[in-house]
Amino acid sequence: MEKKNIKKIYKSKIDLIKKYNKYYFDKNSPLVSDNKYDNLKMEILKLENDYDYLDSKFSPSKNVGFKPSKNFKKILHRAPMLSLANAFSEEDLINFEKKIINFLSINKNFKIFYSAEPKIDGISASLTYKNGNFEKGLSRGDGKEGEDITENLKTILDIPKKILSKDFPKEIDIRGEIFIQNSDFKSLSEKFANPRNAASGSLRQKNPEETKKIPLKFIAYTFGYEKGLMVNNQSDFLNKLNEWGFKTNPLNNLTSGIKNLMENYKEIEKKRANIDFDIDGIVYKVNDFVMQKRLGNVANAPRWAIAHKFSSNKAVSKILDIEIQIGRTGALTPVAKIKPINIGGVIVSNATLHNEDEINRKDIRIGDTAVIERAGDVIPHILSIDKQKRSSNSKKFIFPKNCPSCGSETIKEYNKFTKKVDAVRRCSSEDYNCNKISIEKLKHFVSKEAFNIDGFGKKIVESFWKLKLIKYPQDIFKLDYLKIEKLDGWGKLSVQNLKYSINQKKNISLERFIYSLGIRHIGLENAKLLSKHFISFSKFKNFSKQNHFEDLLNIDGIGDTQVNSIKSFFLTEANKKVLNELEKVLEIKDAIQNSDSGLLKNKTFLVTGKLNGISRAEVKSLIEENSGKTISSVSKKLNYLITGEKPTKKKVDNAKELKIKVINQVEFLRMLNKTS
Numbered sequence: 312m313e314k315k316n317i318k319k320i321y322k323s324k325i326d327l328i329k330k331y332n333k334y335y336f337d338k339n340s341p342l343v344s345d346n347k348y349d350n351l352k353m354e355i356l357k358l359e360n361d362y363d364y365l366d367s368k369f370s371p372s373k374n375v376g377f378k379p380s381k382n383f384k385k386i387l388h389r390a391p392m393l394s395l396a397n398a399f400s401e402e403d404l405i406n407f408e409k410k411i412i413n414f415l416s417i418n419k420n421f422k423i424f425y426s427a428e429p430k431i432d433g434i435s436a437s438l439t440y441k442n443g444n445f446e447k448g449l450s451r452g453d454g455k456e457g458e459d460i461t462e463n464l465k466t467i468l469d470i471p472k473k474i475l476s477k478d479f480p481k482e483i484d485i486r487g488e489i490f491i492q493n494s495d496f497k498s499l500s501e502k503f504a505n506p507r508n509a510a511s512g513s514l515r516q517k518n519p520e521e522t523k524k525i526p527l528k529f530i531a532y533t534f535g536y537e538k539g540l541m542v543n544n545q546s547d548f549l550n551k552l553n554e555w556g557f558k559t560n561p562l563n564n565l566t567s568g569i570k571n572l573m574e575n576y577k578e579i580e581k582k583r584a585n586i587d588f589d590i591d592g593i594v595y596k597v598n599d600f601v602m603q604k605r606l607g608n609v610a611n612a613p614r615w616a617i618a619h620k621f622s623s624n625k626a627v628s629k630i631l632d633i634e635i636q637i638g639r640t641g642a643l644t645p646v647a648k649i650k651p652i653n654i655g656g657v658i659v660s661n662a663t664l665h666n667e668d669e670i671n672r673k674d675i676r677i678g679d680t681a682v683i684e685r686a687g688d689v690i691p692h693i694l695s696i697d698k699q700k701r702s703s704n705s706k707k708f709i710f711p712k713n714c715p716s717c718g719s720e721t722i723k724e725y726n727k728f729t730k731k732v733d734a735v736r737r738c739s740s741e742d743y744n745c746n747k748i749s750i751e752k753l754k755h756f757v758s759k760e761a762f763n764i765d766g767f768g769k770k771i772v773e774s775f776w777k778l779k780l781i782k783y784p785q786d787i788f789k790l791d792y793l794k795i796e797k798l799d800g801w802g803k804l805s806v807q808n809l810k811y812s813i814n815q816k817k818n819i820s821l822e823r824f825i826y827s828l829g830i831r832h833i834g835l836e837n838a839k840l841l842s843k844h845f846i847s848f849s850k851f852k853n854f855s856k857q858n859h860f861e862d863l864l865n866i867d868g869i870g871d872t873q874v875n876s877i878k879s880f881f882l883t884e885a886n887k888k889v890l891n892e893l894e895k896v897l898e899i900k901d902a903i904q905n906s907d908s909g910l911l912k913n914k915t916f917l918v919t920g921k922l923n924g925i926s927r928a929e930v931k932s933l934i935e936e937n938s939g940k941t942i943s944s945v946s947k948k949l950n951y952l953i954t955g956e957k958p959t960k961k962k963v964d965n966a967k968e969l970k971i972k973v974i975n976q977v978e979f980l981r982m983l984n985k986t987s
Contacts (some may be wrong), residue, residue, distance in 0.1 A: 313804040324355050325367045383458035383515075383758075386447070388437060389484060389536035392454045393608060395594065395618040404569050404595070407617050407702040409903065414606060414614060424598040426545040427564045427575050428532055430618055432589040433490030434510045436464060437535055438474055441482050443552055444476040463522040464489075469529035479555055484535035484752040489514060489556070492587045495526040506884035528588070544598045562586075565598060569619050576619055584625045584682045584694075592620040606793065625694065628652040630679045631707055633716050639739040639751035640831040643711070643721060645670060647681070647693055654685045662691040667710040668734045674698075678706050714813070716747035731763065743783060743885040750776050752829045756784045760835050761827030762819060765812040766805075784827075785892035788813060818898045821848055828886075831876040834945035840868050841877075848899040852890050855881035865915075867931065910983055912938030915948055919962045920955030922976050930979075937983060945971065953979050 327359050328351055352371045359365050398404050412419055435451040448464035449457035464470055467489070472919040491499070491506040491513075513525040531552045534540065542548045546565045553559055562582075564575055571609050576593055584588060597603050597615040606614040632648040645664035652659055662683050664670050675681070675693055680700040685691040712721055724733045743749045753772045758765050767787070775781045778798070780790060784947050790813070796806045819827075822842035833841070845851040846868050860878045862868050916934050918927050919940075930953070931941050942949060945965040952966040952973045966973050 313699070313802050313808075314362075315718045316800075316802070317358070318365065319470070319847060321358050321362075321365045321367075321773065324351060325369050327351060328355065328371065329369050372578060383450075383460055385452070385456050385458050386449055387450075387456045388454070388876060389439075390833070392435060392437060392451045392457070392486065392535065393734050394612055395616055396612045397592075398617050398619045399575050401569060401657060404572055404617070404619065407567060407595075410607065411602075411614065415602065418835055420731060422567045423602075424544075424546075424565060424567045425572065425595040426549070426598050427572060428594045429562045429567055429579055429586075429590045429594070430592045430594050431488040431490050431530060431560070432507050432591045434507070434514060434613070434793075436487060436489050438464065438470060438485045438531070439536075440474065440479070440484075440485060443476075443479055445470065445472045447601065451606065462519040464529075466523040467529050468521050469527075469558050474555050476555050478551070479542075480537050480539040480540060482536065482538040483540060484537070485531050485552070485557065486533045486535055487529055487531035487540055490528055490530070490588050492528060493589065499525070503965055505776055528560065532594075543600055545596050545600070545603075547599055559689065567831060572619070580621055583621070584627050585633075588857050591622075591624070592618050594618050596847070607806055623685045624654045625682055626652045626654045627697075628659075628683055629697075630675070630677055630681055631671075631691075633675075633677055637714065637738060637745070637747035637751065639748060639755050639829045641713070641714075641740065641745070642669075643736045643738065645710070648677070648682060649681070650684065652798070654683060654691065657685065659683060659685060659691045662693050662715065664693060666734045667736050670708055670710065674707070676701070676708050677701055678705055710736060714740060714745060714747075719744040719745065741883045741885060743889075749782060753784065753787075755779060755829040757787070757826045758827075761823060762787075762816045764816050766809050766811065783889055783892065785852050785889060788817065788893075790894040817896065818900065821845070821902045822901050824848065824893075825851065828880070828889075830880045832873050833876060837873055840866050842902040843904075845902070847901045847905060848894065852894065855887070864944060865946065865948055865965040867941040867943045869943070909936065909938030913939040914939045916940070916949045916951045916979075917940050917942055917945060917949055917962070918953045918955070919960035922953075922955040925976070933983060945969065 331351070355371055359370065396407075398407060406469055408423060411423060412421065435627050436447060437449045437451070437457065439447040439449075445465070446461075447459065447460045448470075450458055450460050465472065489507050489510050493506060496506045496509060509525070510527060513522050513527055516522045532549070533545075534548070540548075546563075549559050549563055562579060566572060566575055579590075579593060588767055594877060595617050597606065603613070603615040608614060628649040628651075630647045630649055634646050634648060636644045645666070645957055647662045647664055649660060649662055650947050662681075664675060669675075673693065673696060675696055678701070679696040679698075681696045682694040683691050684694040704748045710721075713719065714721055717738065717740050721736045722739050725731075726733060738745050738748060740748065742752065750772065753776070754769045756762060757767045757772065764787070770779070775790075780794070781787055790810075792806050792810055795801055795809070796803060818840070823833070825833065826838035827839050841851070841863075844863070846855065860874055860881075863874045863877060864871070911934055916930075918930055922930065930971060934941055945952065945962050947969060949966070949969075949971050952962060952971055954963065954973060954975055963973060
């Protein structure tokens with residue numbers, strides 16, 4: 312990439328992070344999610360690491376990402392606001408309870424009651440009351456000290472300003488969560504990335520009158536410092552909060568036993584999409600305050616509480632359209648184009664629908680209101696649809712019977728082994744006759760595990776395709792560089808870099824070359840097996856002329872599915888032409904062969920049954936190291952059948968019938984001089 316272009320990209324990212332910082336720190340109105348901010352920060356740091364001439368005083372490498380606000384005074388919390396340990400599974404909860412039982416040295420059958428409280432995804436705050444009067448409010452800050460946001464908190468209607476109840480403690484810090492309901496957020500969505508950022512930005516307004524305009528809510532759930540609290544457990548405390556005029560989470564629950572906690576967790580997760588505020592898990596607190604005190608804290612988290620995080624993030628959105636994408640193997644994948652929605656800090660506008668059967672099973676239609684799920688880094692998908700919100704003129708989605716790209720018939724293949732019709736519908740076109748298949752095959756050809764050409768990614772493939780610079784893989788090595796140099800965004804240096812990168816990759820191993828062809832069912836591991844079998848490109852290319860495709864079944868790890876795919880590849884004239892053209896411009900290295908002077912030279916083996924103290928993979932490795940070969944079925948090409956415990960009777964009988972030598976594990980190791 313040209314130095315000038317790199318500097319330009321770097322400057323644009325620095326300008327963007329300056330803008331985000333300005334809105335976050337000075338205007339108290341975050342423009343993006345924390346996730347997007349962190350991604351931008353990492354991109355800047357990576358550029359600086361890759362190019363030492365990049366430098367800026369505004370770089371996150373020179374500035375703390377979240378500097379202290381100048382707008383609010385810092386005040387120490389009277390009792391620290393601790394964070395919580397996380398649980399992600401039932402096993403984590405079992406271990407959590409075991410630690411409590413072991414720490415308190417109580418009987419394992421002792422019934423521990425927990426207050427199960429849905430965890431609102433908002434901004435924590437601590438409210439100080441003295442003699443019933445709300446005197447001061449702090450943000451969580453770093454847990455030890457927070458910002459004095461008292462005046463802004465006073466604008467929130469849910470926060471009582473004076474409490475007259477006689478049993479209200481003389482002094483207490485009531486703690487809870489500031490948040491914005493999803494229904495209220497709709498009118499703010501253009502200013503903020505998500506409800507949490509909206510709450511955060513609103514609380515950091517310099518002018519309380521501006522904060523007052525935002526529909527902030529407050530739910531109370533615990534306390535910090537206290538003087539005169541006459542309550543013995545968490546569930547009673549939550550009841551008292553309601554009596555004193557605070558709002559608490561209506562989904563709070565008191566329960567015991569891990570199985571019951573899990574049932575409650577699943578029930579809340581089902582309701583999650585219909586709750587009018589964001590929750591990201593459930594907090595379990597040992598209900599008894601005496602037990603809490605005995606358990607105390609470890610580091611910055613209490614031993615008596617844990618946050619059980621939801622396994623995925625969900626949101627509700629509208630399906631605007633359903634598009635059909637076509638992959639390199641011709642598979643038609645439906646994708647829902649949805650009204651952009653924030654799910655866990657990420658703006659989602661697409662959701663996979665998997666296949667035709669999935670659409671029909673869930674009866675998914677354009678215009679439907681759907682629950683979208685995004686678990687970790689998994690592609691978002693449609694979890695369910697709300698048929699009650701469906702329009703009366705809604706029409707069932709009809710999956711295309713012809714390819715949207717080339718018009719060829721779409722088919723569902725029948726698997727003679729499983730005796731089932733494939734769930735995926737495919738374009739019946741022969742590879743390069745379909746534009747979409749061609750583009751995807753080219754993307755695969757230049758991918759990391761294949762040719763891995765620097766600076767030649769998916770976007771370049773699409774751009775060059777549209778400009779008719781490439782159609783087949785061989786075109787990549789015959790590019791018109793003078794024409795590219797005149798394109799927007801390209802300069803003499805960047806074109807030279809591209810040319811250099813392409814020329815560097817003209818020398819490639821046979822296994823990577825076979826993988827790059829994008830033959831269906833032939834991944835990198837199968838490509839390695841095939842390269843070892845063929846050894847040279849010429850043998851691979853000329854294989855189809857012999858018409859002995861069944862011979863590939865003798866390769867251990869290659870089955871009927873792979874053989875049929877290879878056969879289909881070689882029976883397509885366009886593929887044979889591609890091989891011939893690539894041979895002219897590439898140097899394809901022969902596969903590295905094991906020594907041909909080993910003890911098992913020219914001998915073939917097959918293992919059946921369980922061996923003692925050695926895996927089949929290790930046996931295979933020993934055979935190959937000693938110049939032998941393993942095959943996957945009994946045939947005249949087999950020299951030795953190695954038998955272990957409970958061998959397959961049919962294989963043994965076939966071997967004897969063909970007069971193939973049947974040996975046991977000890978006899979095999981003797982051939983390698985590994986036993987006497």
